[in-house]
Amino acid sequence: MMTRSIFYALGAAALFGASTPLAKVLGLNISPVLLAGLLYLGSGLGLTVSRLIRDRGWQPVGLTASEWPWLIGAIVFGGVLGPVSLMFGLTLTSGTTASLLLYLEAVLTALLAWMVFKENADRRIVMGMIAIVAGGVMLGWPQTSAQINGWVGPSAVAIACLCWAVDNNLTRKVSASDALFIAGIKGLVAGVVNCTLGIALGMHLPEWPLLGPTLLVGFLGYGVSLVLFVLALRGLGTARTGAYFSTAPFLGAAVSIVFLGEAVSWVFWVAAGLMGIGVWIHLTESHSHEHQHDPQTHDHPHVHDEHHQHEHAFEWEASEPHSHVHEHAPLRHSHPHFPDIHHRHQH
Template sequence: MNVSVLYALAAAALFGASTPLAKSLGMGLSPVLLAGLLYLGSGLGLTIVRIVRDRGWRSSGLTAPEWPWLLAAIAFGGVLGPIALMFGLTRTSGATASLMLNLESVLTALLAWLVFKENADRRIVLGMIVIVLGGCVLSWPQENTSAHDWSGPLAVALACLCWAIDNNLTRKVSASDAVFIAGLKGLSAGAVNCVLALAIGAQLPAISTLAPTLLVGFLGYGVSLVLFVLALRGLGSARTGAYFSTAPFLGAALSILMLGESVSWLFWIAAALMALGVWIHLTENHAHEHQHDPLVHSHRHTHDEHHQHEHDFEWDGSEPHSHLHHHAPIRHSHPHFPDIHHRHKH
């Protein structure tokens, strides 16, 4: 299995677990403050990890053209997205919200295909249609269910749109340091949301609630995002979103087991449709003859068929390693994803 697939699945597992945990911890907290604390835990934790890893503070390595993409991604994914999700969680069940999050993969793929011109073949499109049907079933109003109305699922859907935009923008900088990208997102989004929440009258919770909330944020938002960026680097936006859409199933299961939430027959129909859509995505295979244009960039790599270059420094033979390197033009055919080396037209 491609290691990027494992990154995506691990990211999904951590984020899926964070949804019911955030709902449980956030009882009594404003949605804005809860979103801020989760991202603050992500940013603080990853900043500490980066300082320890690099034995001090180092430059991010991002180029000037990459900064606008990253800042826009922070605005959509780190500020608007979590606020919409936390609002939605106050008006729908954790299990329903968890499954609604499958729409993120659909919207990510649609944006990647239509706006950013990433390849999406018939299986990707078919899988998206099936997942959308599942989301429609899940959003259908049910009588005698006070915890379920249109506003909750619509807010979660808005959060999915924000994160879909974030995913495609982050893909533009995915070759850079994933820990820095995720850490900056967490610090920026956490600071903005916490300041906004405190300004409108929210109060920080007791340490007994604050500490586990920050920890959930570090694991479910921070470490998960690092793994997601690594997956974007190797799979592209649409495919990473497809694998990441397994997250809601874990979140839904935890909501049922931990929070004791009841589910209707519509929930199981939606789950079956979404599972089918995910399976269609995961079984997609893409191979054809393609052209690699000249490219110069820096990222962690091994000397595979795409990295047959010389070194202008003394190299001890260790792999993987990271440095600025040049890709010569090459034409060949093999199964591939739209990763950082395969962003060609079809």
């Protein structure tokens, strides 16, 4: 389960990181506001269509009444406040400075997970996070003596990072639910908000030969990426998923090197080494102690392991994994585990 979740997290980072050089290949010459809106819109539309095809029509989401406030909060912070704050900050901040500041998202995500949502973090996880973020900072550090014009722009970018950090932690609360729906609705809201803002500011949509590929890049780099991110949250928790996802700029740079033939500097290799060390530290983590599982009711794909010993109120063909609303009885035991959807307990 952990290996699959790590694959999801790194896959999400790879797709998101590749979206920037892919947008560059398209030669888009539109404002950041409208570009963000189109990428998010491509994500929302693509995932919604995918879900309709998968379910052969519109099916109930399956969120419980207690989960809707978490999802709405995630949409507001991640789909509305975060993008708008970032776009405002970009108008007053250089691109290199903004790229560097975006690493605050990983740090703030972890801090909120550890301090507010009480997710477990041992010394190895903190060390791994520091190594990954240090590599990212090196990769995004301005190579020229560009100056920061005032504090308003950088502050707006930092606020955007805080909004996305809140979004990541709130999304964790509903990560057991349908990942396609969660990612799709967030993409639709963010796309509509940013596109409306861009058009209101007098910007124009690109012609279809560029519009179509842009929406496709958004579907892959923002939509499929977010689905994988939500799946990773199920098995790794917020802080660890955020750490793996913060390798996105490195993976994006690797795509630029391989497919665009961009030159490689020594900074790239040092950053790659630091990120590799951080990922290795996380991969070799082992966390085990006696813990208590409280009663819980939710719906997600599962097999009948030690955490899913329950009866079925319907005829079951013994196929696994399968998905349905099920209850967890109280359970106390000890085994290696991570802050997944079944191990969100105090230490």
